[in-house]
């Protein structure tokens with residue numbers, strides 16, 4: 001049962017993590033270090049996002065990233081902030097980003113670098129010039145001893161030890177799971193801290209709302225087109241921001257289903273498995289929902305590359321199942 005927090009019991013992100021760690025004998029406190037760095041980085045990124053058009057942070061830098069996508073100035077700024085905030089954390093061995101072709105090897109395992117942190121520094125950044133909600137997505141994995149730095153982090157999503165996102169929306173919201181439910185924090189600007197507002201979030205069922213870029217309908221499979229036709233006949237509503245963090249956040253709180261299926265242009269899907277689909281899938285599953293791609297649980301996909309793309313179908317279990325019924 002979701003428990004709501006009030007100002008009467010003010011808990012910061014930091015104290016919540018420390019309290020959670022104390023439940024596990026032998027916990028080393030390593031997460032506190034990683035998550036405090038993520039918290040610092042996202043506060044700094046949020047600050048830049050909120051200065052759009054006041055400072056020179058909007059527009060394209062004239063470069064494309066490894067995905068062949070045009071980089072926005074804020075993509076680059078957000079990436080640099082994360083590198084600066086996480087780069088000196090002693091237990092982070094590897095940092096990998098949507099914006100960098102190869103991951104940064106910070107320190108080897110024998111030097112204490114036990115974790116990889118993978119992130120999309122500013123998801124939905126093509127929306128930034130119209131002040132739409134954008135976000136940072138992150139995934140934390142244990143590094144294996146085997147292989148190159150990239151191979152060492154290519155674990156399935158179900159091996160993630162933590163996942164989360166920060167939505168820079170009308171408020172700045174941090175959603176986090178460490179595999180023990182989903183908690184939500186809101187940045188209280190007056191004290192500069194993420195404050196716990198909701199613990200053990202569960203996605204509500206029975207919300208007939210889908211979130212998909214419906215303009216691509218002719219490029220979707222027959223099954224997806226049939227689902228959309230069925231939804232039109234069955235009193236569905238549609239919400240699509242085009243910023244995954246904002247769309248998924250709405251679904252986490254209100255229910256419904258998010259789809260980014262394969263298209264004829266992107267037959268593997270558009271979204272990235274390791275730092276978009278996997279962390280979102282872990283959050284959604286931890287909140288009682290379902291996340292699949294090509295009929296398979298996203299968290300079970302064996303990755304073959306850091307920037308691998310995947311289709312995404314996630315949300316309330318009943319609404320994901322309603323889509324799957326049309327895909328057989």
Ligand code: AHM
Pocket residue numbers: 069098120122123124125126213242243244245260270
């Ligand atoms: P990005 O990581 O380059 O910002 O792209 C990912 C974004 C998602 O936030 C969003 O769900 C999707 O791209 C929207 O794509 P489209 O414009 O094709 O609907």
Ligand code: MG
Pocket residue numbers: 098120122123124276
């Ligand atoms: Mg993205």
